[in-house]
Amino acid sequence: MDIGTIIQTIVVLGIVAVALVYVLRRVINTTRGKGDCGCGCGKDCKHKKSAGKNF
Amino acid sequence: MIKDKDKKDNITRLLDDEPVGMTVQVVRVMGDGAFRQRLLEMGFVRGAQVTVLKNAPLKDPVEYMILGSHISLRHSEAAQIEVTDKDAEFCDLEDAFNGIVETTVAAVDPMADNVLRVALIGNPNCGKTSLFNNVTGAKEKVGNYGGVTVDSKEGWFTIGGRKVQLVDLPGTYSLTEYSPEEMYVRTYIRDNHPDAILNIVDAGNLERNLYLTTQVMDMNIPLVVALNMWDELEKSGDKLDIEMMSRLLGARMVPVTAYNGHGVKEVLEATMEAIDESEQETRHHNVNYGTLIEDCLKELGAMCPELDRYTVLKIIENDQHAIQLLDGKENGEEVKKTAAEMRQRIERDFNDDIVSIVTDLKYGFVRGALAEALTPNPERATGETKPGYSLDRLLTNRWLALPMLLVLMWLMFEATFTLGAYPQEWIESGIGWIGEWIGKAMPEGILRDLIVDGIIGGVGGVLVFLPQILILFFFISLLEDSGYMARAAFIVDRIMHRVGLHGKSFIPYLIGFGCGVPAIMATRTLENRRDRLVTILTVPFMSCSARLPAYLLLVAAFFTANQGLILMSIYLIGILVAAITAIIMSKTFLKHDKTQFVMELPPYRKPTARNAVIHMWSKGKQYLQKMATVILAASIIVWALGYFPRHEGQTPQEQIENSYMGQMGKAIEPIVEPLGFNWQMGVSVLTGAAAKEIVVSTMGVLYTGEADADEESASLKEKLQTATKPNGEHVFNPIVAYSFMLFILLYFPCIAALAAIRREAGTKWMVFEIFYTTGVAWLISFIFYQIASAI
Numbered sequence: 001m002d003i004g005t006i007i008q009t010i011v012v013l014g015i016v017a018v019a020l021v022y023v024l025r026r027v028i029n030t031t032r033g034k035g036d037c038g039c040g041c042g043k044d045c046k047h048k049k050s051a052g053k054n055f
Numbered sequence: 056m057i058k059d060k061d062k063k064d065n066i067t068r069l070l071d072d073e074p075v076g077m078t079v080q081v082v083r084v085m086g087d088g089a090f091r092q093r094l095l096e097m098g099f100v101r102g103a104q105v106t107v108l109k110n111a112p113l114k115d116p117v118e119y120m121i122l123g124s125h126i127s128l129r130h131s132e133a134a135q136i137e138v139t140d141k142d143a144e145f146c147d148l149e150d151a152f153n154g155i156v157e158t159t160v161a162a163v164d165p166m167a168d169n170v171l172r173v174a175l176i177g178n179p180n181c182g183k184t185s186l187f188n189n190v191t192g193a194k195e196k197v198g199n200y201g202g203v204t205v206d207s208k209e210g211w212f213t214i215g216g217r218k219v220q221l222v223d224l225p226g227t228y229s230l231t232e233y234s235p236e237e238m239y240v241r242t243y244i245r246d247n248h249p250d251a252i253l254n255i256v257d258a259g260n261l262e263r264n265l266y267l268t269t270q271v272m273d274m275n276i277p278l279v280v281a282l283n284m285w286d287e288l289e290k291s292g293d294k295l296d297i298e299m300m301s302r303l304l305g306a307r308m309v310p311v312t313a314y315n316g317h318g319v320k321e322v323l324e325a326t327m328e329a330i331d332e333s334e335q336e337t338r339h340h341n342v343n344y345g346t347l348i349e350d351c352l353k354e355l356g357a358m359c360p361e362l363d364r365y366t367v368l369k370i371i372e373n374d375q376h377a378i379q380l381l382d383g384k385e386n387g388e389e390v391k392k393t394a395a396e397m398r399q400r401i402e403r404d405f406n407d408d409i410v411s412i413v414t415d416l417k418y419g420f421v422r423g424a425l426a427e428a429l430t431p432n433p434e435r436a437t438g439e440t441k442p443g444y445s446l447d448r449l450l451t452n453r454w455l456a457l458p459m460l461l462v463l464m465w466l467m468f469e470a471t472f473t474l475g476a477y478p479q480e481w482i483e484s485g486i487g488w489i490g491e492w493i494g495k496a497m498p499e500g501i502l503r504d505l506i507v508d509g510i511i512g513g514v515g516g517v518l519v520f521l522p523q524i525l526i527l528f529f530f531i532s533l534l535e536d537s538g539y540m541a542r543a544a545f546i547v548d549r550i551m552h553r554v555g556l557h558g559k560s561f562i563p564y565l566i567g568f569g570c571g572v573p574a575i576m577a578t579r580t581l582e583n584r585r586d587r588l589v590t591i592l593t594v595p596f597m598s599c600s601a602r603l604p605a606y607l608l609l610v611a612a613f614f615t616a617n618q619g620l621i622l623m624s625i626y627l628i629g630i631l632v633a634a635i636t637a638i639i640m641s642k643t644f645l646k647h648d649k650t651q652f653v654m655e656l657p658p659y660r661k662p663t664a665r666n667a668v669i670h671m672w673s674k675g676k677q678y679l680q681k682m683a684t685v686i687l688a689a690s691i692i693v694w695a696l697g698y699f700p701r702h703e704g705q706t707p708q709e710q711i712e713n714s715y716m717g718q719m720g721k722a723i724e725p726i727v728e729p730l731g732f733n734w735q736m737g738v739s740v741l742t743g744a745a746a747k748e749i750v751v752s753t754m755g756v757l758y759t760g761e762a763d764a765d766e767e768s769a770s771l772k773e774k775l776q777t778a779t780k781p782n783g784e785h786v787f788n789p790i791v792a793y794s795f796m797l798f799i800l801l802y803f804p805c806i807a808a809l810a811a812i813r814r815e816a817g818t819k820w821m822v823f824e825i826f827y828t829t830g831v832a833w834l835i836s837f838i839f840y841q842i843a844s845a846i
Contacts, residue, residue: 008502015505016695019688026685027745030810053192055214055320 066140070105070119071133078106079138083411086135089233093653094136095414096229098122098263103418104141109447112456113549118447118656122262125444125656127545129552132653154303154343171219172247173326176240176271177255178264179226180657182283184208186255186313187223190323194673195223206576207243214323222249228263230270230365232376235579241376244274251277251330253322258288258295258310259658261429262421268304269342269417273365277329278306281322285310287443287658292432300428305340314663342420344368344413347404351397358390370394371401372409443538443658450539456546463539464626467530469619472610475523482522483770486515505694509756513690514682516755516771517748520604524678525671527603531568532670536662540565545656554634555641556593557586559654564590564633567597568626569674571808575815585645589637591816592824595804596633598626600674601747605799608751612772613792621793629800632831681748689749693742693756711757730798730836731791731844733780744803794840802832 001009067082081103084094098121099105108118108125116129175183184195191210208223224243225236232238244252252271256264261282271278280301282288288295301308307325311318341364343349348371356367362380369377371394378394381387398409405412450459490511497503534540544551544561551561559581567574574594581587598606606625610618696716702709711717719741720734727737735757743750751771758774778786803825804812813821 004498005500008500012501012505012695016691019691019695022688023685023692023745026688027806030807031813032810053190053212055212055323 067137068139069134070107070128070136070138071117071130073107073138075107075109078104078141080104080141080143082137082139084136090132090653091135092231092233092410093228094132095411096231096266097126097653097655098124098266098418099136100415100418101411105136105138109451110453111451111545111548112453113546115549115552116545116654118451118545123260124263125447125658127548127654127656129548171217171330172222172249173219173251173253173330174222174224174244174247174249175253175255176224176244176267177226177283178228178257178260178267180655181226181255181257181264182313183223183226183255186253186281186283186311186319187221189313189316189319191221194669206579207239212323214327217327219323219327221253222247227267229267232374235581238376244276249276250333251279251326253279253281253326254306255281255283255311255313258282258285259291259293261295261425262418265304265421265424266414266417268306269420270365272304272306273341273363273368275341275363275365277326277333279322279326279329280304280306280308281311281313281318282308283311283313285318286312292434294430296428296430300424303424303427314666342417344416348401348413348416351401355390355394355397358386358393359384368413371397372413373398443660446659447542447656451542451545456542460543460546463534465619465623467527467534468622468626470530471523471527472607472618472622475520475526475607476611478522479519482519486511486519487770490515501698504698505691509691509694509698510687512758512771513693513752513756514687516608517604517686517752518682519770520607520751521675521678523607524600524603525675527600528569528674529667529671532667533662535565536660536666538657538659541654541656544654548654550634554637556589556634556637557581557583560586560590560593563594564597564630567594567599569600571595571597571599571804572811575808575811578815585641588816588820589640589645591812592640592820592827593633593636595808595812595824595828596629596636596801598629598800599747599808600678601805602750602799604748604751605743606796608754608772608775609787609792609796612775613787613789625796625800628797628835632801632835636827636831681746685746686748686752689742689745690752690756693738693749693753697757716757726833729840730833731794731840732798733786735786736795740798740802743799744805746805746807747799750799790840790843793843794836797839798832798836800832801835802829804828 068079070079070081073079081099081101083101084091084099103121106120108120110117111127114130116127117133119126119128119133175187177183187193187208187210188195190212193208193210195208206225210221210223212219212221222243224240227234227237227240230237230241230244232241252274254268254271256268265280268278268280282295282297297308297310307329309318309322309325311322313319344352348368351371352364352367355371356362356364359367359381362370366377366380370381370390373394378391381390384390401412402409407415449455452459490507493511494503494507497506534543543565547561551557560578563574563577565574566577571594574597575591578587578590578594581590606622610621614621693716696719697711697714699715700713702713705713712721716738717734720738723737723741724734727734727740732740735754738757739750739753742753754775755771758771758778775787776785780786803809809821809825812824
């Protein structure tokens, strides 16, 4: 295996690991009722406050 | 004081017996509890005139007009209302107008908790969220039907250099203790002590809307009334003397048109003035209930000075939540005893029950004030409907209503398909071009495979359906904003009733076509826990937008004709399964008495392009956000599971079959084979449990990985059409595709929906839902596939 392939494999495995952690965290958080459910209407959605208008 | 003038001489009948077109006068509402209270709040008070407008196409419910509003009541519910001739000299509520009284309370420092807080309250569908969005720049969902907001929403605005928090509360007709939204609003105000209340009222329906105002007035919090939809009042030809009305009610009133922002700045300035004045002045204006009740309020108020006038009145009314506040107080028992004596005295004097007396007095106060300040359009005859209802002649017509509902649904799905096909093709070719370009530009290797097969294949497969999602939500937004959705509920109410569902369940179902999570939360408006449970457990059968990409892909690939109709049939099957489930549940383990329901039919309103585009864009943004996060990450994981372990010298087909994903798929293949699915489809529904769009992205990854080099640029649709089994047969045909769509429609709600079910109903019901939905999905797909294949 050449060095290029090794680096590519490490990068890809890193990306896969990040994706895995992200999905797991997301699933755990959603199950616990924390965090954005992803559809824009989850428990935390109301905390996405806009800065509001200046009158 | 309200007294019956000639009661003995009037012959009373039941509202249910009155023919269409008849106008009568309410004598009394029979029964007790929440339903009676709700009818009283909606204006079915003594002396109010009611016109019978029409029967729904299935004969039940019936549409009535009261106080200018259109209300839907079932026959059994109308039979609870006693009426008499409209001209019968019976009682005159205007006699109950005694003006206002002033009370003095301790001054409140508006910055005591370092936040200036204004609460928005009003009747359902009076435009609170439109005003909230306009003021805060938020894009919360609005619709021309009540019950869209079930939770409080917070936003901010700045005025005169001061930052203010605005809280949008769920719509409510009253602040009694009978429904969850009423209790929510009442508890919010009591616990959070907003610095001011901005009461939004529908200027075209002041009598009913100001009933809530009379309750807010008693809470002794600075109050400003926004007369929303002022443009509609002007168009109707009615004239309101705002200055006189403000004086009679003792509250500032400002005309506003929330959807276009007219008057918004003025109403906010008035609110700030009210807050500033409350620092200096401590006087508040309240409804004058007449000598007897005012004396009782004074006497009881002196015994518990820490309670506001609203709560003291509620204690006299025997409101259990208000009475609970006395528990643990030194003189609590004495206050309760005195309140009970006062209640008896008042009921004896008025010869009626306390709830009716107070409701009548409040309505009398409003009617008296309106008699002075409002001049109705002289050209409009009594009993004539206000503008905005003329479309009902067609859309709720006895013979045309049901066919029109089906045609409108079909049009929506057909347009989603045909109009969406053009931009979809452009996106598809764009994604194909990017994949091809990256494939050529990057050297062969694992990284290129990840980007082309995993990311572009997975995310791109779902992304192409963005135009259809936007188009579908554009149409839903038009239907919601026009007021047609409430008519749809009116048309199908009898069916809902027959299957054991509460009429209010219609709103969560409607929301469920967008996303199951807010739909499950929307069941909070249902008072009865069993009604709530049945609705929560059946909402996941409403096909949410996340499942749409899978249908669009399969319908486009395997059905050449009637695509809109086939898509519509999937949605209808979802509704049918929900109905059958509801019948079974409400007749077995969730058995309960039929709950009554009053529904308001709002006037038709011209949907605004702005609102439709905002709604469409907000859905599109959520879809794109999901693409860039969950779908992207899931596609990468699915790709990795289909890529590893690597074996030298295997064909791409052998490689994927021997991968972790392939092994997983082979393990579940015996379960999905009787449904006509191969292992790739089995794996897709497995990964789709996290979020339904992942079904398509998984297929995108699995079929891209399997493709030969010359098929690399083919779309997922083409790959599915040409996919073959080892024996050379096509994997997909219309029967397999439909069976697959049925399974996707009915199986396991996504993780987010399950979490919502657990929050709202508990772990036991969440576990039940997982097994029930998946079991039903398997059974129905199995029956369909086996029968259709045999034919």
